[in-house]
Amino acid sequence: MSAVDSLHHLTKQLLDEVSGASDKDLRDSHIVNIQDWLEQRDALIKQLQPPYNFEEKRLGKEITEWNSIIHEKLHLLKQEIKQDITQLKIQKSSNQKYVNPYQNTAVDGMFYDKRK
Template sequence: MSVVAELWNVTKELYALLEKPVVKEAREETIAAIEQLLKRRGELIEQLSPPYSEEEQQLGREMVALNQTIAQKLTQLKQQIQQDLKALKQKKKANQNYTNPYQEAFSMDGMFYDKKR
């Protein structure tokens, strides 16, 4: 199997993995699989060398189209993770405020500014 065909297979596998919805409970495994496929793709891309046959050029065009979708899906996954982290931080802060409500209490009660002089 040529390097281009193997690269196409790995790209299709990555595309299929990203097309499935990522469940929060299985996110770690999904991210590990994505990282492994991206690493394998990187290795295969380094092995590419011209000239390419007409069939390999067609596979290359298909991979370019798939790469755009893959990039969008990876961006969506990143945004989803960022939202979850933000929600976790907010939940942690709310929990901290519930545990110790006066920790961040900084009031200006009892202070005044005297304009007379």
Template sequence: MSSVQTFYDATQKLIALLDDAELDRDSKISQVEWLLEKRQQAMAGMAPPYTDTQKDLGARLISLNAKVTQLMKREKLFIQKDIKDLSFKKESSGKYANPYQSLATDGMFYDKRK
């Protein structure tokens, strides 16, 4: 199997994996890392001259790479949202436990007049 075909197959698997919403995030991330490594190794093995079928696969890979980029950005946004929600929960639970912790005492004004 040529390295272009290996790259194409890994890209197809990566798209299918990123589209699957039912997978656990940790297992999804480990599988994505493995597939990206496999794609990188296949990319390193690519060398001209290319056959007509390899050129056809290369043309299809351009659109598939755009889809992979879009799906990876979507996953990144999901992870960032979860991190933001978690930090908000952590901050709000801390305020609930000690509501007077964040009050600033500097800048107080005492009126000397009666």
């Protein structure tokens, strides 16, 4: 099996993993799998040698199409994670305000009585 065939097979697995429904409870293992496959793909890409035959060129075109899809899906996953982090920060802040509501009171103003 050539490096292009291995890269094609690994890219297909990565595409299936990224396209699959991501459950928030299983997100950590999902990300670990994606990272492993990306590292393996990086190693395979470094092994590629330029004289390609017709079949390898066809597989290469398919790989580049899949790369754009993978890139979009990873971007969406990143946005989901960012959104979850901001929601967690808001929830943490709300919980802190509930536990200690007078923690952040402003004392910079004064009351002046102008009655004579």
